[in-house]
Amino acid sequence: SQTIHQWPATLVQPVGSPLSLECTVEGTSNPNLYWYRQAAGRGLQLLFYSVGIGQISSEVPQNLSASRPQDRQFILSSKKLLLSDSGFYLCAWNRERLNGYTFGSGTRLTVV
């Protein structure tokens, strides 16, 4: 069966520090991968998606970047965090174009 792992679960980082969140999928190959952010009490905002190794599409201009160094690995990064980067970050995957997503358990990021 397929599983998605996301870590860390929680993170407190100072303003200006770097960020690296990792997401891996097991039990499938060539998944579509996504990073979403959820502000407190709000809906889900798509940040990045990837349909293959090295292929990254950005949805909104921001202080973050994404990379896909391996087929089942998706990384969310920042060189210098801002207070506004705080939120709940979710990784998700699917295989076929219109299949629903499977989400990871999320990372709660607090920038202080």
Add this chain to the structure above:
Amino acid sequence: GQQLNQSPQSMFIQEGEDVSMNCTSSSIFNTWLWYKQDPGEGPVLLIALYKAGELTSNGRLTAQFGITRKDSFLNISASIPSDVGIYFCAGAPSTSGTYKYIFGTGTRLKVLA
């Protein structure tokens, strides 16, 4: 980014009551999804709908793909305390040539025992 209109935003109900929520869009959608999110967790897929007019059940949950393809409904019958959470709709626009879903703003459900 674009979001779906989801209502109500929140609701308090008594245990045993039925619940209804809906999602509307100005665009035609090919697929509608309904998710539930527990506090501090990622959303979990409840029901997926792929055809206009489709009615699908998952236990006490029933969802429908509107015949106009611009809306969807989720009903929960005989609510129980563990139904508490945030329910999100998501849709894939028919014009979308990519893999992205648009999410609603969520309905926060609280069940009073």
